[in-house]
Amino acid sequence: MLFNSYVFILAFLPVTLLVYFGLGRLPERFVLNKVFLVLASFVFYGYNNPSYVPIIVISILVNYMLSQLMLITERRALRLPLMLLGLLANLGVLFYFKYHDFFYENLNSAFGFALSLNHLALPLGISFFTFQQLSYVIDSYRRTVPRYNILDYTLFVTFFPQLIAGPIVLHSEIVPQFADPKNRHFSFDNFAPGLFAFARGLVKKVVIADTFAIAVEAGFGAAATLNTAEAWFVALGYTLQLYFDFSGYCDMATGIGLMFNIHIPINFNSPYKSMNIREFWQRWHITLSRFLTTYIYFPLGGSRKGLVRTCINLMIVFLASGLWHGAGWLFLLWGLMHGAAMVLYRIFRKQYDALHPALQWMLTFGFVVVAWVFFRATSLADALAIVKSMFMMDFGPLRSEITSAFAMPGGFHPGYNALYMLVWYALALFGCLGMRNTYEKTLAFKPTLSNAVTTVLMILYCTLSLSSVSVFLYFNF
Numbered sequence: 001m002l003f004n005s006y007v008f009i010l011a012f013l014p015v016t017l018l019v020y021f022g023l024g025r026l027p028e029r030f031v032l033n034k035v036f037l038v039l040a041s042f043v044f045y046g047y048n049n050p051s052y053v054p055i056i057v058i059s060i061l062v063n064y065m066l067s068q069l070m071l072i073t074e075r076r077a078l079r080l081p082l083m084l085l086g087l088l089a090n091l092g093v094l095f096y097f098k099y100h101d102f103f104y105e106n107l108n109s110a111f112g113f114a115l116s117l118n119h120l121a122l123p124l125g126i127s128f129f130t131f132q133q134l135s136y137v138i139d140s141y142r143r144t145v146p147r148y149n150i151l152d153y154t155l156f157v158t159f160f161p162q163l164i165a166g167p168i169v170l171h172s173e174i175v176p177q178f179a180d181p182k183n184r185h186f187s188f189d190n191f192a193p194g195l196f197a198f199a200r201g202l203v204k205k206v207v208i209a210d211t212f213a214i215a216v217e218a219g220f221g222a223a224a225t226l227n228t229a230e231a232w233f234v235a236l237g238y239t240l241q242l243y244f245d246f247s248g249y250c251d252m253a254t255g256i257g258l259m260f261n262i263h264i265p266i267n268f269n270s271p272y273k274s275m276n277i278r279e280f281w282q283r284w285h286i287t288l289s290r291f292l293t294t295y296i297y298f299p300l301g302g303s304r305k306g307l308v309r310t311c312i313n314l315m316i317v318f319l320a321s322g323l324w325h326g327a328g329w330l331f332l333l334w335g336l337m338h339g340a341a342m343v344l345y346r347i348f349r350k351q352y353d354a355l356h357p358a359l360q361w362m363l364t365f366g367f368v369v370v371a372w373v374f375f376r377a378t379s380l381a382d383a384l385a386i387v388k389s390m391f392m393m394d395f396g397p398l399r400s401e402i403t404s405a406f407a408m409p410g411g412f413h414p415g416y417n418a419l420y421m422l423v424w425y426a427l428a429l430f431g432c433l434g435m436r437n438t439y440e441k442t443l444a445f446k447p448t449l450s451n452a453v454t455t456v457l458m459i460l461y462c463t464l465s466l467s468s469v470s471v472f473l474y475f476n477f
Helices: 006-023 034-048 050-070 076-111 126-142 150-158 170-179 188-221 226-259 275-282 288-296 309-327 327-345 350-355 357-374 380-390 400-406 414-433 436-445 449-464
Strands: none
Touching: 006 034, 006 126, 006 226, 006 449, 034 150, 034 350, 050 126, 050 150, 050 288, 076 126, 076 357, 126 150, 126 288, 150 170, 188 226, 188 380, 188 414, 188 436, 188 449, 226 275, 226 357, 226 380, 226 400, 226 414, 226 436, 275 327, 275 357, 309 327, 327 350, 327 357, 327 380, 327 449, 357 380, 400 414
């Protein structure tokens, strides 16, 4: 089920809130509100494809069983095979659904094999709930987690706002909040800023990201024939589309969490304001960076074993990040680019930090824009064609397939579509760079009449604009 759909906005969310808080009024010994929320999360997850539900159910049961065995086993040597089995099970399922065909295709191409492909649809959110459970399995091996009952563990994994596209939360961030008795009851102090954050996220996705998506699709579909101006607008358009799409989802997820009195950790913190690539990854997909740092970078030695080893560890982490995002050579190349940028920053940090802040920002943002081309392109040839056009100084008019995405409703002055497009880009960039993000605004939120009217208008306008519902980009990962 999509956040940006009629069934979610008009039925699922309000009904789930009403029943959850209604059941929360029962005596504390009754946990029917938790049971209901788990069942509602399974409905949310399997709404479009019920066949996904058994996959996540089996995943939860296997990981819970292994974790409980490790938590009751005193000897580390006996826990180790259980932890390795957990790693093998989780990564094996991820490989089967996400990487099997990519691996087999490359074997067939390289060695002339005729290995058959599965052509399986990727279960929604499998990368997110797999990593989330991996963290619990590994921490169970370290015996740094408490023993939760199966209901609390299942709710930790399936809580629907963060189930499909993150953030990748830790047990300590979610389970204790559901155990807090006061969170069983409706709180206007949480609901109001939560609804406000949801409304802002909805605008980001429905109004902004989906508009840029039309121009981006047209541009990447004609990658080989773009002139310099078109190439830059297309590359920057995808940069903005992905920003508002992903940050929109994060806003909606944290907003819905707040409506249930649950504070979901921040996963997106104005990354395009970053002055260097290290800061960018401290602001973009924060919980993925945390997972990779905690469970890959630190165990490899982090930065404790000299510069060369640190650089190797950084490259491994970012190759893993690229592979996590998708089964394709372009994702690996994108990860390699960011890993190389991190290594260069590590080596030349002193000289880089001495540059003027404006130049630091331009270098960081420019690199991110170019790297996103490889992330979005469907082939290396298309990516290279777009990047080549960006620097060939071959300026020309903008084709109508790109500018028409920004046309005024009703075909109002179609001759000015290019001008409208410039206004869209300018306002979107200002939103990324010159405005407080939703997390900051939510912290300072006050339930004023102005905020109430703004929130209602945003939700109303977006709901009326849902004629064509599009999925979030991170659903693909």
